[in-house]
Amino acid sequence: MNTAALIHKDVWRLAGPMILSNLTIPLLGLVDTAVMGHLPETYYIGAVAIGGLIFSFIFWGFGFLRMGTTGLTAQAYGQNDADETRAIVGRVLIIALVFSSIVLLLQAPIKLAALTILEASHEVEFYAGEYFSIRIWGTPATLINYGLIGWFIGMQRVSGPLYILLIINITNIVLDLLFVIGFGMDVAGVALASVIAEYLGLIVGLYLLHKTLKLYPGHWQYDLILSVDKIKHLMMLNKDIFIRTLCLIFSFSFFTAQGAKHGDLILATNAVLMNLQTFMAYGLDGFAHAAEALVGRAVGRKSRREFHAAIKTTTVWSLGVALLFVTAYGLFGNWIVNLITDIDSIREMAKLYLPWLIIAPILSVWSYLLDGIFIGATRSTEMRNTMLISTFLFFLPAWWLLQPLGNHGLWAALMVFMVARGITMGVSYQNFKHEYTIPSTLSKSG
Numbered sequence: 001m002n003t004a005a006l007i008h009k010d011v012w013r014l015a016g017p018m019i020l021s022n023l024t025i026p027l028l029g030l031v032d033t034a035v036m037g038h039l040p041e042t043y044y045i046g047a048v049a050i051g052g053l054i055f056s057f058i059f060w061g062f063g064f065l066r067m068g069t070t071g072l073t074a075q076a077y078g079q080n081d082a083d084e085t086r087a088i089v090g091r092v093l094i095i096a097l098v099f100s101s102i103v104l105l106l107q108a109p110i111k112l113a114a115l116t117i118l119e120a121s122h123e124v125e126f127y128a129g130e131y132f133s134i135r136i137w138g139t140p141a142t143l144i145n146y147g148l149i150g151w152f153i154g155m156q157r158v159s160g161p162l163y164i165l166l167i168i169n170i171t172n173i174v175l176d177l178l179f180v181i182g183f184g185m186d187v188a189g190v191a192l193a194s195v196i197a198e199y200l201g202l203i204v205g206l207y208l209l210h211k212t213l214k215l216y217p218g219h220w221q222y223d224l225i226l227s228v229d230k231i232k233h234l235m236m237l238n239k240d241i242f243i244r245t246l247c248l249i250f251s252f253s254f255f256t257a258q259g260a261k262h263g264d265l266i267l268a269t270n271a272v273l274m275n276l277q278t279f280m281a282y283g284l285d286g287f288a289h290a291a292e293a294l295v296g297r298a299v300g301r302k303s304r305r306e307f308h309a310a311i312k313t314t315t316v317w318s319l320g321v322a323l324l325f326v327t328a329y330g331l332f333g334n335w336i337v338n339l340i341t342d343i344d345s346i347r348e349m350a351k352l353y354l355p356w357l358i359i360a361p362i363l364s365v366w367s368y369l370l371d372g373i374f375i376g377a378t379r380s381t382e383m384r385n386t387m388l389i390s391t392f393l394f395f396l397p398a399w400w401l402l403q404p405l406g407n408h409g410l411w412a413a414l415m416v417f418m419v420a421r422g423i424t425m426g427v428s429y430q431n432f433k434h435e436y437t438i439p440s441t442l443s444k445s446g
Helices: 003-037 042-061 064-078 082-105 107-117 122-154 159-182 187-215 228-260 264-301 304-340 344-376 380-405 407-436
Strands: none
Touching (some): 003 264, 003 304, 064 082, 064 122, 064 228, 064 344, 082 107, 122 159, 228 264, 264 344, 264 407, 304 344
C-alpha cells in the first residue's frame, strides 16, 4: 500500500469511530428537544435550550481538559515516552477533580447569574432552574470524561472515546424516553438522565484506561506527574484554549440570548435548528480529531512529511463530508424539523430560517478542521488570538449592523462568525507554515 493510501487509511481509522461517537452527542440533543417538543407548551423546549446552554458554557469552558490533553499526549506518544503519557493522564485527572469541586461549591451563584443574564420568560426560567439543580451533579464525571477522551485520542486509541460517548449518549437517550414518556417527567427527567449517563460513561472510561495502560508499559512517576514545569506548561496551554473556548461559548450564548428576546417561539425555533448545526459540527469534528492525533504524532516524530500529509488528507475528507451535509439539509431539512417537533408554529417558523442551516456546513468546515490542526500542533496562542478577532471584530459588529433583519440578522451574524474563524485561522496557519515550515519543535528532516 502506497504512502497516500496509508494516510487515507489512518485518517479514517481515527475519524470513523470519532464521527460515529460524535454524532451521538447532537443525536442526544435532538432527542432532548424532540421529547420536549411533543409536550404541549413551547416553554419546555426553551427551558431545555437555556439549561443546556448554561452547561455548554460551564463544560465547554473546561474543554481544554480534552483539547490540551490531546496535543500533548499525541506528541508524547510520537516520542514513545510511556512515562510521560501516564503522567499526562494523571495531571489532567487531578485538574478535573479540582475544577469540578469548585463548580459544585459555587453552583448557587452560577445558577443565579446564568438565569439573570439569559433573559427569558418566567416559565422558561423556572424549568431551566430545575434542570440546572439536577444536572450540576454530573460535573465531576463530565470533566473527567473530557480528560480521558482527550488522552485516548492523543494515544491514537479512538475506540476509547467511541465506547465512552456511545455509552453516555445511548444511555441518556434511553433514559430520556423512559423518564419523560414512560414516567411522565418533564425537564427534570432530561437532566437526571444526563447525570446517570455521565457516571456510567466514567466507569467505562476508567476501565478502558486501565486496559490501555497495560498495552503501553511504563511507570507512574509522581514527581513527573506533579512537575511544576509540566503543570505550568499545561496550564499555559490550557489558558489560551480556555480563552478561545470562552469566546466560542459567548458567541453561541449571545445568539441564544438574543433569540430569547424575540419570544419563546423564536427561542424554541432556534433551539430546533441549532440541533442541525450541532449535528453537522460534531460530524466534521471527526476529521478535526483525526488531524489532532496525526499532526501531534508528526510533531512528536519530527516528521515534516507526515505533518503535511495529515493536513492535506483531512482537508479533502472534511470538505467532502461538508458537501454531503449541504445536500442532506437541502433535501431533508423540513422532514428533520417535522420529526423533532409536532408544534405547527415552530415547524412553520423553522422553514423561514432553514436556508441558513443549508449553507452552514460549507462556511463552517474550515474552522473545525483548523481547530484540529492547531490543537495537534499545540498552537494555542494562535487559536486564542483568531477567536478573539472573530468574536469581537466580526461577530458582534455583524450582529449590531444586522439587527433590523431580526432573527435572519442573528443567523447571518453567526455565519459571519464562522467564516471569520476560518479566514483568520487560515491566515495564521499560512504564517506559521511559511515562517517555520512546521512548528518550531520539528526538525527540517523527516
